[in-house]
Amino acid sequence: KKRVFSGIQPTGNIHLGNYLGAIRNWVETQDQYDNIFCIVDLHAITLPIDPKELHANVRKLAALYLACGLDLKSCKLFVQSQVHQHAELDWILNCFTPMGWLNRMTQFKTKAGSEMDTVGAGLYCYPVLMACDILLYQTHYVPVGDDQRQHVELTRDLAQRFNNIYNKSIFTLPEAQIRDAGARIMSLEDPTKKMSKSDPNPSAYITLLDDPKMIKKKIARATTDSERVVAFDPARPGITNLLSIYQILTGQSQQEIEADFEGKGYGDFKAALTDRLVETLSPIQQRYNEIINDMAALENLLKQGADDVRPIAERTVQKVKKAVGLG
Numbered sequence: 001k002k003r004v005f006s007g008i009q010p011t012g013n014i015h016l017g018n019y020l021g022a023i024r025n026w027v028e029t030q031d032q033y034d035n036i037f038c039i040v041d042l043h044a045i046t047l048p049i050d051p052k053e054l055h056a057n058v059r060k061l062a063a064l065y066l067a068c069g070l071d072l073k074s075c076k077l078f079v080q081s082q083v084h085q086h087a088e089l090d091w092i093l094n095c096f097t098p099m100g101w102l103n104r105m106t107q108f109k110t111k112a113g114s115e116m117d118t119v120g121a122g123l124y125c126y127p128v129l130m131a132c133d134i135l136l137y138q139t140h141y142v143p144v145g146d147d148q149r150q151h152v153e154l155t156r157d158l159a160q161r162f163n164n165i166y167n168k169s170i171f172t173l174p175e176a177q178i179r180d181a182g183a184r185i186m187s188l189e190d191p192t193k194k195m196s197k198s199d200p201n202p203s204a205y206i207t208l209l210d211d212p213k214m215i216k217k218k219i220a221r222a223t224t225d226s227e228r229v230v231a232f233d234p235a236r237p238g239i240t241n242l243l244s245i246y247q248i249l250t251g252q253s254q255q256e257i258e259a260d261f262e263g264k265g266y267g268d269f270k271a272a273l274t275d276r277l278v279e280t281l282s283p284i285q286q287r288y289n290e291i292i293n294d295m296a297a298l299e300n301l302l303k304q305g306a307d308d309v310r311p312i313a314e315r316t317v318q319k320v321k322k323a324v325g326l327g
């Protein structure tokens with residue numbers, strides 16, 4: 001089976017974008033692949049984060065992975081910092097990464113913003129660590145949302161460059177797996193921006209743990225426009241974003257959905273969307289509560305996951321060190 005690897009940062013609230021752009025797709029195809037899913041806590045310290053919060057977030061995210069339907073029979077789950085090979089390969093790969101390539105990364109510019117001179121260097125080198133995550137496991141496919149496309153392309157370029165310098169067979173060249181639907185869920189407040197965990201305004205996103213009342217409130221106040229027709233239309237990004245979410249959740253075609261809401265208003269549509277969201281998230285929340293209440297079992301399973309993947313990572317590190325002349 002081909003190897004799949006992906007990860008999420010344990011920062012902020014895991015939201016509908018993370019679910020529809022990533023986790024849901026991992027669950028759907030887990031039987032077809034040999035899967036490794038990571039909780040990337042080393043990435044989470046590239047911006048300031050409270051230690052207690054980080055510690056709790058790692059466990060919450062692990063519980064969510066399972067609650068969303070990842071099955072340990074076909075997936076390995078682990079925490080990045082528990083496998084030291086990530087940090088080890090990171091240093092080596094940093095030395096082979098042209099500054100110019102990192103200068104082109106758009107996410108760094110967005111995240112650093114006006115604080116370019118004061119943010120930690122880790123934020124700048126972030127994509128190299130992500131490349132290490134992927135390359136350590138000789139990954140074929142990386143299922144992610146659209147915002148990670150550039151990082152996976154960089155990973156591929158780095159792998160190719162390294163293979164060309166040393167030996168063609170050191171790294172497998174990975175490919176991003178990005179679906180048409182759900183790869184870019186937009187903010188509910190400003191539908192020209194993507195839905196983001198770090199949005200200061202919680203009304204901009206729906207978290208996987210929002211209760212029905214909260215979901216209803218957030219959908220009700222989601223930005224739309226002054227038109228009345230419920231239809232997919234690039235010129236109306238608000239309603240189109242909500243319709244896209246509805247489309248993924250129901251599996252209906254655009255035509256079917258537009259036909260169902262013909263003659264009805266935004267209010268009717270928003271009520272239907274709220275129902276679908278509650279229907280999707282309630283069972284996830286129920287499972288989440290069970291899992292998070294057995295912390296010992298959760299910690300155990302993460303330790304097991306790290307023990308399982310470490311030898312795979314170590315094999316790659318050994319190949320790399322040998323090629324470079326280290327050790």
Ligand code: TYM
Pocket residue numbers: 005006007008009010017018019020021022040043129130133134142143144145146147148151182183184185186194195196
């Ligand atoms: P992160 O934690 O920001 O996001 C996790 C996943 O959710 C997707 N995503 C979205 N999809 C659709 N619409 C949105 N609004 C939306 N927001 C986020 C992301 O594309 C991602 O798939 N650098 C990565 C984490 C990472 C990683 C890796 C991923 C570290 N190492 C190795 C894959 C492989 C990140 O910050 O994702």
